[in-house]
Amino acid sequence: MSSRVNPSLAALDRRGFLKAAGAGVLGLSALSIAGCGSGTASGTSGGPLTEVRYALIGDGKAEPGTILRNNLGGFDLSADLGLPVQWPSGFPASLPVMEAIKSSSVDFSFATATAVIYAIGGGVPIVPLVSYPLPANEVDILVPRGSDIKAGADLKGRRVADHRGTTGTYSLVKYLQSVGLTLEDIEYVNLPAADAEAAFAEGKVDAWTSWQPTVELAKRKHDAVALPDVKTYDYAFFVASESLAFDHPETAAALVRNVRDAQRWIEGNPEVAVAAFADLGGFGNSDLEEQVYLDLVKSRRLSYSGAGEFGAVDAAAINGTQDLADNFHDLGVYPDRVDVTTWLQDSRFDSIKSTVTSALAN
Template identity: 75%
Template sequence: MNFRSPLPGFGRRRFLEAAGLGALAVTGIGALAACGTKDSSGAAKALTEVRYALIGDGKAEPGTVLSHNLGGFDLASDLGVPVTYPSGFPASLPVMEAIKAGSVDFSFATATAVIYAIGGNVPVVPIVSYPLPSNEVDILVPKGSDIKSAADLRGRRIADHQGTTGTYSLVKYLDSAGLTINDVDYVNLTAADAEAAFAQGKVDAWINWQPTIELARRKHNAATLPGVKTYDYAFFVASEDFAFDHPEVAATLARNVRDAQRWVEANPETAVDEFTALGGFGDSTLERDVYLDLVKARRLSYSGAGQFTAVDEGAIAGTQDLADNFHRLGVYPEPVDVQTWLSDSRFDSVRAAVAAELAQA
């Protein structure tokens, strides 16, 4: 087995490095000057702006709709304050660092990032959650490969980005055939390195999520294995200062995100045309076509955002299961009590505001 499990002493820096964030998240984003919303007396300051962090390329997601006022949305007008959109975050883990530094108010977060926030004492509040699309993850194998099912992966070399949605799906997929990570030759690679290794025949299979994996499938004329599922949840989160001091504004922002995603899903061709006009896909017709197909099929990470709710028992149980599996694998050095944290009564006022706002059509 080639699974490099962290040993005791696997702290914040090594966790970030394992997630592919390295020094950027530790000394770059994490070093931003704090700018909280309390005055010297501890009272809440008037809200002058909301900082909504956009993650990754932002090519087809509700944040892009809102930041460019597509579909008739005017978020700043609805919130009553200007909205800025910090970018340059490759994933949601460094956004947790930015929230801790006081430079971000609101953003998308994977379950992995929420678990890190719990263990890393990030002052974050879960606003809403939703299950990721069950078919968001795929395992690629070369066309004509003799690997046809989970059972055929025994002893094979599998590329995955350790500690991500793909890892969790791989664990569950292997379990369906009575296998564990110990039964395969596991290789921890970023998506770019994994694709190169797959194209060169250096790995037998590669697991990742959309749109990366569908783009790779079409580029390399690869096949996918049947029955691969996505099990974890996604969240939108806010800083404690923003959520606790301005719960109605945070709830209104969440509703706008939901409604923006609904607009994308109701108008996929228009939305992707708008994203294309903004330069989201460069000169790649393939990339645009893949995004359009995935938006229509609702297979992207944001595809469930049109139906999200205040954090419920399903999200709590699912995220706890992910944390328990990653602790068992050694990705997390200590157990993480997700259930107690996500159920904490100090979030009740925010939950109530969010539930009331989302009840609007």
């Protein structure tokens, strides 16, 4: 059965990716490596560093940036850096942060592989500091309890909701491939998370692909079940502007060390950490949401869960991100092929890679 794709490319969420056809915020142009990230660095090259701007993404729940911003767990990032830290917020996803780095208003942040790929194509002056694989079980494909869909092969011909160009899309593609299917074999419905959940709850779609905590909350609210053997293949990064990474490498390295240590504190003290987030108003009055976050922190199924063990960008991260880029190009999400491998292996990053590796050894 030919897939009938919902034409809506609605609002970008934290993993969304705007299809660049002249309308994207950065625009994927001709992707020559010579033009990728080799322009003027954000900020004044070589100038004194007076503050660090660490962008927080999404709701800021149960993540290391919130620990550091609020000096929880005994952390004092500003004192450690010897600089004031500003916390730009209001970013629903890491892609808008790439735009902010390009406009010289952000120095450091989390970034998904999709955002890094977009930055490569858009000439954003970022430097990849560390990477890690997202939890292998972060993505789920939900079906209603009692559904006759029991495994991947049963999705053939069924209506499946997904936000096109996200980590969920990549998992869905791989899951279908594992049973000899493609997106052409399902009735693909492109919807952002909130609309997808509504469609799922109302029975307008047969299955829904998304990630944590959205799907775990939905599973409990809508008495849904997850299909077996769905995996997450995406990588995550922490990145800095070129001006921060190249002109102030020790500060960039100290930032990633603090992020790693804050994530380790969360995982070592899950009840204390989640209670602290609740005290900050992170969960409103939702006992269910607080419990879901506690469960996901303990089981390490959130996007930041791997940050306690990250390291300098390695071959696995490079190969995985290239594979994602190639798959999305084949799907038409990216209009041009992005040479992730050449860019991530650029020798310009060797010095900061060494500095970061040394900082993380402590």
